[in-house]
Amino acid sequence: MAQFEEVSQKSKLHPKPEGLTLQYGTAGFRTHAKHLDHIMFRMGLLATLRSKKTKSTIGVMVTASHNPEEDNGVKLIDPMGEMVTAAWEGYATQLANAEQDSLLKELKDIIKKEDIDMSEPASVYVGKDTRPSSASLSQAVLDGVSSLGGKTHDYGLVTTPQLHYMVCCCNTHGCYGSPTVEGYYQKLSQAFLQLTQNALNRTDDQKRLLVDGANGIGALKMREMEPFLRSELQVVLSNDGSSGKLNHMCGADYVKVQQKAPQGMNMGVGERCCSFDGDADRIVYYYTDSKGCFHLLDGDKIATLISTYLKELLTQAGLNLQIAVVQTAYANGSSTRYLEDVMKVTVCCTKTGVKHLHHAAQEYDIGVYFEANGHGTVLFSKAAQKQIQELVKDPNTNDERKRAVKLLESTINLINQTVGDAISDMLMIEAVLAIRGMSAQDWDAIYTDLPNRQLKVTVCADRRVIDTTDAERRAVSPEGLQDTIDTLVKKYKSARSFVRPSGTEDVVRVYAEADTQESADSLAHEVSLAVY
Numbered sequence: 248m249a250q251f252e253e254v255s256q257k258s259k260l261h262p263k264p265e266g267l268t269l270q271y272g273t274a275g276f277r278t279h280a281k282h283l284d285h286i287m288f289r290m291g292l293l294a295t296l297r298s299k300k301t302k303s304t305i306g307v308m309v310t311a312s313h314n315p316e317e318d319n320g321v322k323l324i325d326p327m328g329e330m331v332t333a334a335w336e337g338y339a340t341q342l343a344n345a346e347q348d349s350l351l352k353e354l355k356d357i358i359k360k361e362d363i364d365m366s367e368p369a370s371v372y373v374g375k376d377t378r379p380s381s382a383s384l385s386q387a388v389l390d391g392v393s394s395l396g397g398k399t400h401d402y403g404l405v406t407t408p409q410l411h412y413m414v415c416c417c418n419t420h421g422c423y424g425s426p427t428v429e430g431y432y433q434k435l436s437q438a439f440l441q442l443t444q445n446a447l448n449r450t451d452d453q454k455r456l457l458v459d460g461a462n463g464i465g466a467l468k469m470r471e472m473e474p475f476l477r478s479e480l481q482v483v484l485s486n487d488g489s490s491g492k493l494n495h496m497c498g499a500d501y502v503k504v505q506q507k508a509p510q511g512m513n514m515g516v517g518e519r520c521c522s523f524d525g526d527a528d529r530i531v532y533y534y535t536d537s538k539g540c541f542h543l544l545d546g547d548k549i550a551t552l553i554s555t556y557l558k559e560l561l562t563q564a565g566l567n568l569q570i571a572v573v574q575t576a577y578a579n580g581s582s583t584r585y586l587e588d589v590m591k592v593t594v595c596c597t598k599t600g601v602k603h604l605h606h607a608a609q610e611y612d613i614g615v616y617f618e619a620n621g622h623g624t625v626l627f628s629k630a631a632q633k634q635i636q637e638l639v640k641d642p643n644t645n646d647e648r649k650r651a652v653k654l655l656e657s658t659i660n661l662i663n664q665t666v667g668d669a670i671s672d673m674l675m676i677e678a679v680l681a682i683r684g685m686s687a688q689d690w691d692a693i694y695t696d697l698p699n700r701q702l703k704v705t706v707c708a709d710r711r712v713i714d715t716t717d718a719e720r721r722a723v724s725p726e727g728l729q730d731t732i733d734t735l736v737k738k739y740k741s742a743r744s745f746v747r748p749s750g751t752e753d754v755v756r757v758y759a760e761a762d763t764q765e766s767a768d769s770l771a772h773e774v775s776l777a778v779y
């Protein structure tokens with residue numbers, strides 16, 4: 248078939264280094280950029296098959312998120328803007344690791360298994376982050392798609408969540424918004440401006456926000472979006488990519504793990520600050536107090552702020568919708584206790600990785616999900632959205648209820664429901680703080696984090712000898728490890744600790760929390776020794 252002839256020819260321009268094997272992990276393929284050219288070409292092929300199979304547009308994003316600038320990676324986006332399904336992750340690994348001479352065989356195997364009609368048209372949207380390697384790697388994706396006769400739309404430099412948004416807009420025929428970067432800015436800014444109309448007498452200081460762009464795509468896109476916000480948000484951008492290196496001493500991951508401010512940010516006392524990660528799908532907030540102490544407002548604090556706000560609106564609107572917060576084992580124990588005991592919302596815990604949280608959140612009328620590292624969003628079920636829209640239109644709705652349902656309606660428009668989105672989450676948080684007249688300190692005071700420590704341990708053996716259960720909170724192998732952890736935890740007050748193999752790095756992650764920082768540090772250290 249001519250179709251495969253072109254694949255065969257073009258794949259020679261993107262040869263696989265013999266013996267190299269890579270896995271589609273927690274967040275797609277991710278490694279040093281020099282190993283990825285063949286992977287990109289092949290993901291172009293796979294996205295084309297997925298498009299034919301689903302009769303929809305599929306997305307391919309070239310990025311390695313918070314990894315160092317020298318790395319790169321690729322993630323596939325399914326029709327509704329969600330991460331590609333698990334079965335196709337398996338195909339991705341199969342195709343990626345096929346030696347050069349068996350590529351066509353593996354490709355045909357997938358076509359057969361999935362019963363794909365190759366006469367169907369295919370459409371693939373491609374985006375990339377600002378890494379130096381991204382331009383040629385995204386070209387390899389485009390080559391892969393065109394060699395199978397698929398149509399491409401190259402969005403060029405976009406944030407990961409922007410590409411998710413485009414895919415969703417396209418496949419819902421514009422119902423979610425217009426599939427352009429401008430359409431994205433318009434949708435989000437309109438919703439933000441509607442929400443902030445409900446915040447009275449905001450001073451310029453209250454409108455000011457310091458943003459660390461991680462020297463990445465988020466900084467670029469924030470600059471583009473600023474005029475749409477009509478000074479209702481006054482962004483002071485640092486690490487904007489003009490001089491520094493991507494994710495180096497800056498960005499959401501650095502701030503969360505190091506528990507300190509990024510380099511290059513000039514923070515005044517009490518000023519609200521936030522950091523994006525390298526592809527702008529994560530965000531964390533922070534401020535320093537009058538004593539110079541650094542305070543982190545991470546994904547758990549964000550989930551609490553947003554769910555408190557939504558719960559209040561639901562009560563005011565008289566809507567009986569179930570709201571749940573989805574977390575992972577990394578959620579601070581204080582946040583879980585506050586959500587369950589004080590706010591009385593359902594809390595559920597899933598494995599690490601947003602696809603697990605997203606899936607769990609879909610089970611509720613309103614599912615708020617955030618990883619502690621600041622990756623998350625809010626999902627509204629179709630039924631919940633319908634109830635809210637009907638109430639907005641109902642002439643019998645009284646003024647108080649109408650205000651609440653209109654706020655809910657704008658909130659839905661502001662939130663990127665396809666995936667965690669630093670820009671959308673930032674605007675959401677800014678709107679909630681403005682409407683409730685809260686400062687960063689007020690927000691921080693909702694509950695006090697338990698001191699905690701995260702460590703990485705490089706082990707000699709394969710890190711996957713550690714197997715876990717109960718949403719990764721307990722180790723089932725190697726034998727005896729969990730008993731040792733339990734014994735260590737008992738030595739400390741309000742303590743908890745767990746270990747799990749990372750899905751994105753060749754390390755075992757250790758997490759510990761306890762009543763004091765010294766205890767959390769010491770417990771984490773002791774558990775690391777047990778792992779090593």
Ligand code: NG1
Pocket residue numbers: 273274312577599600601618620622748749750751752756
């Ligand atoms: P791993 O390496 O599996 O722990 C990390 C993050 C995840 C998720 C993925 C993808 C932590 C502890 N883990 O996964 O939450 O964001 O990267 O980027 O933050």
Ligand code: ZN
Pocket residue numbers: 312313524525526527528529
């Ligand atoms: Zn990211």
